[in-house]
Amino acid sequence: MEELTNIIQSDQDELMSSIDEFQADILKTFLKNTSNDYLTSADNWLNATTANTAKFGGEQGKAKIYRDKLLEELEKFLCGAEQYEEDRKKIAESSDKSQQYIIGVMSAAIGKTIGAAGTFIAPVIVLLILSLGKMALNAWCEMRKETKKQVTLPKKT
Template sequence: MEELNNLCQSEPNELLLAIDSFQKEILESFLVSTGNDYLASADKWLNAGPSNTAKFGGEPNKAIIYRDKLLDEVEKFICGDNRYDEDRKKISESADKSKQYIIGVMSTAIGSTMGVAGTFVAPVIVLLIMSIGKMAVNAWCEMRKEIKKPVEIGQQNERN
């Protein structure tokens, strides 16, 4: 889908403009503190919260697990999983091809699948898309398949 390919090849600053300004400011501070490490910044977002309250995942390593689940859902959305067919169709048929609209549709769909508000996951989705970088979507999807291959083979061996 051309819209998702264009989104993934956007400049990081353009992607940050797709979220609310208060979220953008927080992400920018996370990016500075992590040396522009998109995944570490995503973990910081998932662990952020007022002091004396439990973080989103409860424990810091839970945020990494949750981030990886979000990454899996972003992969499904971008790489063509049937679960998100209607959402991708909504993007392709819409006259609005802005990054804000596409991130909004993705965040709502993925948030709904995971049982959280789209506005909470939108900044993490932006960071995950930023981590794709200038790589073409097809190349990224193939890379994700290769990453998962040893795990899938190991799981099949455990079943046998």
């Protein structure tokens, strides 16, 4: 799908402009602090917590969202999993081909699956896409498939 192939070929500035300015500013600080480590920056976003502060909300101890889980869902979205067929169709049929729109649809769809708002995970989606290093989409999907292949141990005789 051309739109998805293009989005993973986008450069950092293009992808940063697809999210809110205050979010992009935070990501730029993360990247500066981590010498452009996209995955650590993604963890910094997902695990952010105000230091030494007890929180006074009503849902304590809710399960954290892990970067690996998001990467798994991103793979499903980009590599053709049926679960995201409708969302990919939405992107393909829309006249809006901007990165902002595509990242928005991807984030909302993946967020729905993992129980998080799209606007919360959009910056992580951007960082995960940047971490692919402009690899060709097909090659990345194949690589992900290979790394997940089960290793079967030989039977003992």
